[in-house]
Amino acid sequence: MSEWKMLTLVGQDKPGIVAKITTALFDAGAKLGEASMMRLGGNFTIMLMVKSDQSIDQLDQSIDSVVKAMSLTSSFQNIEASLHQHEIPDTRITVYGADRPGIVSKATTHLLDAGFNILDLESDVAGSEAEPIYIMHIEGIAAHGSDALEKAVEQIKTNGVNVDMTPIDVMIG
Amino acid sequence: MAVLDILKYPDEVLKQISEPVESFDNELLAFLADLEETMRAGPGGVGIAAAQVGNFRRIAIVDVSAKPKIKHNGCMILINPEIKTWDGMKIGREGCMSVPDYTGNVIRAEKITLQACNAKGELCDYECEGYEARAVQHELDHLDGMLFLDRLVSRRTDLFKRKKYK
Numbered sequence: 001m002s003e004w005k006m007l008t009l010v011g012q013d014k015p016g017i018v019a020k021i022t023t024a025l026f027d028a029g030a031k032l033g034e035a036s037m038m039r040l041g042g043n044f045t046i047m048l049m050v051k052s053d054q055s056i057d058q059l060d061q062s063i064d065s066v067v068k069a070m071s072l073t074s075s076f077q078n079i080e081a082s083l084h085q086h087e088i089p090d091t092r093i094t095v096y097g098a099d100r101p102g103i104v105s106k107a108t109t110h111l112l113d114a115g116f117n118i119l120d121l122e123s124d125v126a127g128s129e130a131e132p133i134y135i136m137h138i139e140g141i142a143a144h145g146s147d148a149l150e151k152a153v154e155q156i157k158t159n160g161v162n163v164d165m166t167p168i169d170v171m172i173g
Numbered sequence: 174m175a176v177l178d179i180l181k182y183p184d185e186v187l188k189q190i191s192e193p194v195e196s197f198d199n200e201l202l203a204f205l206a207d208l209e210e211t212m213r214a215g216p217g218g219v220g221i222a223a224a225q226v227g228n229f230r231r232i233a234i235v236d237v238s239a240k241p242k243i244k245h246n247g248c249m250i251l252i253n254p255e256i257k258t259w260d261g262m263k264i265g266r267e268g269c270m271s272v273p274d275y276t277g278n279v280i281r282a283e284k285i286t287l288q289a290c291n292a293k294g295e296l297c298d299y300e301c302e303g304y305e306a307r308a309v310q311h312e313l314d315h316l317d318g319m320l321f322l323d324r325l326v327s328r329r330t331d332l333f334k335r336k337k338y339k
């Protein structure tokens with residue numbers, strides 16, 4: 001019976017990683033689900049849902065030549081997953097400021113305490129080597145309502161971090 | 174009255190361009206009633222276009238009045254609608270009854286003015302902003318065979334909110 005696996009793959013960014021990996025999986029008869037792929041710190045990273053009758057060993061084999069040729073690191077793991085399960089975020093939070101240790105931990109802990117469930121988080125370190133800045137976009141669900149979240153946002157702000165909270169008002173038509 | 178079946182993408186007929194309404198008769202009134210009922214039956218549906226039920230006439234209904242604290246024109250029956258002016262731009266999240274289980278970011282004008290006939294065929298003028306303007310633009314796209322999928326911007330795209338300077 002075919003079950004979902006999660007492929008985690010990382011390696012120095014170079015052209016062709018996505019095309020070659022997905023072609024190898026297609027040739028092995030695997031079906032692809034949702035994915036997040038992006039460049040982080042000069043590496044290319046893939047998180048990809050793969051559905052196949054093959055075992056993890058067989059899947060490893062099917063991408064092995066690409067993984068070796070492109071000097072990638074990869075692993076498949078069994079996951080409990082299904083498609084068509086999107087949750088709709090109701091709040092977007094942007095945090096930015098001078099990069100310093102603890103900024104992510106502090107911000108996300110305050111958000112957690114306010115009942116905020118993160119669905120999506122993307123962050124970048126930008127600016128210069130001497131004066132890096134940290135920028136984080138989060139989308140999620142304010143399970144305890146927006147008042148609790150606003151208080152958390154105020155607390156995150158106290159360290160000179162800029163925080164912007166915007167409701168996501170989804171229009172369905 | 175009846176709740177009509179909503180066409181779902183990838184049904185290619187959703188890409189068809191709708192034709193203007195020519196006769197304002199009882200058949201039209203009956204269809205408008207069904208279309209409105211179909212819109213209200215959809216979870217959270219604040220707008221619908223005739224094309225979504227496979228009727229390719231230039232008809233849309235928008236009613237955002239159930240949303241608290243926003244400006245609106247009540248239930249707008251928009252027949253042969255035409256947007257006259259666009260002002261400002263804003264990113265917002267949209268979903269569509271014809272595209273289940275997906276929402277995405279789309280840039281729309283913040284304020285629009287439009288002209289459309291009502292159910293009796295009388296030409297009416299409307300000013301819409303914000304959420305309502307977004308709904309109108311989404312529905313009118315359907316009349317031209319456009320889905321919000323055709324206008325998606327990356328989820329990473331975020332227009333920093335313009336600060337107000339005093």
Ligand SMILES: [Zn+2]
Pocket residue numbers: 172173268269270271311312315
């Ligand atoms: Zn739609």
